[in-house]
Structures are given as C-alpha cells and as structure tokens.
Amino acid sequence: xxxxxxxxxNEIDIPKALQEVAEKTKxxxxxxxxxxxxxxxxxxxxxxxxxxxxxCVITNDCINDISREYIQADVVVLLSEITYGxxxxxxxxxxxxxxxxxxxxFTTHDSEMHHPKRYEHYPRRIAFGxxxxxxxxxxxxxxxxxxxxxxxxxxxxxxITVANFDELQNALIDFQAFLTRGTSI
Numbered sequence: 241x242x243x244x245x246x247x248x249x250n251e252i253d254i255p256k257a258l259q260e261v262a263e264k265t266k267x268x269x270x271x272x273x274x275x276x277x278x279x280x281x282x283x284x285x286x287x288x289x290x291x292x293x294x295x296c297v298i299t300n301d302c303i304n305d306i307s308r309e310y311i312q313a314d315v316v317v318l319l320s321e322i323t324y325g326x327x328x329x330x331x332x333x334x335x336x337x338x339x340x341x342x343x344x345x346f347t348t349h350d351s352e353m354h355h356p357k358r359y360e361h362y363p364r365r366i367a368f369g370x371x372x373x374x375x376x377x378x379x380x381x382x383x384x385x386x387x388x389x390x391x392x393x394x395x396x397x398x399x400i401t402v403a404n405f406d407e408l409q410n411a412l413i414d415f416q417a418f419l420t421r422g423t424s425i
Contacts, residue, residue, distance in 0.1 A: 241272045241306070242319035243330035249321070249370050252408060258317055258368070261412050265419045267315065272306060274330035279303055281333055288340035294358055296337050303337045310334075311341055313363040315419060318385075322369040322401065325380025327388075335388050352387075364396040365389060366418065368411070372403050 242255045255271055262269045280301050287297030296304055310316055320331040327335065341362070342355035367385035369378075378401050385399040398418045400411045 241274055241310070241316065241331070241334060243321055243328040244273065244275045250404060252405060254319060254368070254370060254402075254408065257408065257412060258319065258415065261416050262315075262317075262419060265416060267419060270309060270313075272309070274306075274334060276329045276333050279330070279333045279337070282336040282339065286344065289344035294340050296340055298337070303334065306334065307338055307340065310338060310363065311359060311361070315366065316363045317366045317368055317415075319368045319370075322371040322373045322377055322381050325373070325377035326384055327367075327369075327381075362396075364398075364418070366398045366400065366415065368415075369399070369401045370403070370408075373401070 255273075259269045259271055278301060280298050280303070282296075283298065285297065288295060291297055296307065298304075318327070318331050318334070320328045323329075326332065339355075341358055343358050345356055346353050347356050348354070367381070367388075369381045369385075373381070381401060382399050386397065389397055398414065400414060402408045402411050
C-alpha cells in the first residue's frame with residue numbers, strides 16, 4: 241500500500257522495485273495506491289468497536305475493502321513519504337481507520353498502553369519511508385512505525401528509510417531478507 245506520491249522519488253519507482261523483489265520471493269502482490277481524496281478520515285466515533293465490531297462505520301469510501309485485504313495479507317508494506325517524521329496523509333488515514341483491527345480495551349506492555357488484538361492473524365508489516373529527512377525525522381518515523389503496529393512482536397516488523405538510490409539498493413536487500421525469513425503470526 242503506497243501513498244499518492246510514491247511513484248517518482250528521485251526518478252525511482254519505489255512501488256515497482258518493491259513489487260519486483262516480492263514477486264522474486266514468490267509472493268502474490270496486490271499493489272494498492274492510496275489517495276486521501278478518496279478516503280475519509282477517522283471520525284473517532286468508536287463505531288468500529290461498538291456498532292459494527294471490526295468494521296468502520298464509514299462505508300462511502302474504499303477503506304473497508306482495503307482494510308479487509310490488509311488483515312488477510314501475509315505481509316503488508318506501508319510505503320510512505322516521510323512528512324515531518326510521520327507518515328504521509330494517505331498512509332495516516334489508513335492507519336487511523338485500521339483501529340478497528342484492535343479491541344476497545346487497554347493492556348499494558350513494556351510500560352506502554354496498547355489495545356489488545358482483535359484477530360488471531362495479523363500480517364507482518366514493513367513501514368518503508370522515503371524522503372530527504374533529518375536524523376530527528378528518521379528517528380520519529382521509526383518510533384511512530386513501532387507504535388502503530390497493533391502490538392506485533394518485533395520479529396514481524398521492519399522499518400526502513402531511504403533518501404537516495406544507494407540507500408534504496410541496500411533497503412531492497414533488507415526487504416528481501418525480511419520476506420524470506422518467515423510467516424506471519
């Protein structure tokens with residue numbers, strides 16, 4: 241799943257490069273380009289927890305279909321331009337609307353408050369950020385990627401940031417290694 245601007249970062253088609261690596265490692269790839277103009281932001285109404293458990297009450301956009309594909313996948317890549325250390329608008333809307341993948345209760349893990357998982361299966365997840373960013377923005381992106389995981393264990397997470405072609409080449413090696421080392425929980 242990638243944001244609306246990922247196709248042309250420094251003349252590099254990152255979605256295509258990731259897709260080629262995934263297909264080489266025998267994954268069936270479904271590339272979904274997100275567009276926040278076609279997605280509505282989360283209302284924060286908790287309807288996905290109370291009225292329609294696990295399903296967002298906003299039904300006049302594409303998020304429920306995308307969310308279903310997300311939770312059924314073995315691996316999900318969130319490809320995002322890094323914006324002030326955070327995810328792009330497109331990816332942020334998806335993450336917010338996927339709160340329905342968690343239960344409306346709280347647990348404490350490693351001195352942090354989290355929502356427990358709703359489902360038994362969750363995909364392994366890769367947060368892939370790109371852009372010419374500062375070290376502080378990169379650190380913020382890594383922390384946000386970790387905190388927006390619905391409590392996945394670290395071995396099922398990978399966060400990558402790239403700023404240029406050489407970093408992308410190294411990141412593609414890390415991406416392939418992550419894909420070949422196991423299955424989702």
